[in-house]
Amino acid sequence: MTHMAASARSTPSDHAGLGLRERKKLKTRVAIRDATYRLIAEQGYDATTVEQIAEAAEVSPSTVFRYFPTKEDIVLTDEYDPVLESELRSRPADEPIIESMKHVITKALKLGFDEDAEMTRLRTRLQVEVPAVRSRMMESMSVTGQLLCRVLAERTDRDPADLEVRVYSMALVGALMETTLYWAEHGHQDDLSDLMTRTLDTFANGL
């Protein structure tokens, strides 16, 4: 879901009664992400080195890479795919997929989005402006695509590895991603929910 607009500063299931170790890890993770967003907002993406991020987050560069496999991932990583999946599964099984997506997306935007609109805007702006970030976002597409494959396969009683299921899923994910880019390219002026609705209608009915 990185390619959509859901934000993710605080993880879905924040610090519960975890051990000290886990709590520290979470704190470090958040520290790195916050430092990254701050520095990038100040200096831009390319001008911000991992070393600077490490220093700002008060960890070593090694640690940064232990938490995030690549620099782009610091910006992009979120944990909303599982949420999306369970939300989709909670919709009636005979509802058309497009309808389900409309509901789920609208809900997701209402909830997760207002919560931290600033970061979502920065993130989507980077997706438009920084090739490396866009590229990584597109890779994340295939993960969400696989998720969709599973759900779709279940609903239509097919194999998730079927060509048809995979094609339909990736086409859909591609459509959603393009919508987010469109939104960001136009300065986040439109209402994203409206755009998504238009997208899903186009997807269902053709041009």
Place this chain on the structure above:
Amino acid sequence: MTHMAASARSTPSDHAGLGLRERKKLKTRVAIRDATYRLIAEQGYDATTVEQIAEAAEVSPSTVFRYFPTKEDIVLTDEYDPVLESELRSRPADEPIIESMKHVITKALKLGFDEDAEMTRLRTRLQVEVPAVRSRMMESMSVTGQLLCRVLAERTDRDPADLEVRVYSMALVGALMETTLYWAEHGHQDDLSDLMTRTLDTFANGL
């Protein structure tokens, strides 16, 4: 079109009556690509450094980067987007887009593909196996997407920047790309034309 299967060892409009300079450039370009494919086939993608490529192609590393912006581009770059565009435009304007795509793709596969099946297989295999290559391929999607936007906009008499046009185009390109991946993942055993036909049917009619 990098994400599709069209190959491109010899450029479409090979060495005509170009000046000596142009001919040399073309030779260098081909030398770099051939060296790259050979080394990668022998040692794998990651184990092959740009330095090795430069040495094998008998140029300096600087020159390699003058010809190709990134290492992935050496593998991926092709020049078939313009061909695709003109072929698409040569179809009757009132033909459904999906039909046009079927014709154009089938034709492209028949022509450009048998010519150098070996390289096409290596290329698509790398798209599956090497994340960096897949990632770059996905970036090239958006270029082909824009191409499709132009053609579609013209046919349907809309603005190529319309959300609907963009969404439809990217969805279609995503579908085609997924098909190529599917083909490569299954060891290139299916007939790619058949797969593409199934894909376009799914795209037109839904799941």
Place this chain on the structure above:
DNA sequence: TAGATATTGACAGTGACTATCACTTAAGAG
């Protein structure tokens, strides 16, 4: 508290990519 284990930082790489500059070589004018 003692010992197993997880997490970290320091260090030393590798390799893709960039910028600069002098040098060679092809292209065009007279």
Place this chain on the structure above:
DNA sequence: CTCTTAAGTGATAGTCACTGTCAATATCTA
């Protein structure tokens, strides 16, 4: 044909993302 101009090249020296290793430290468990 030759001189000028500009294109193309190679060498060099960098930057920075990212990897691997190892010793030190912090947490957990018994």
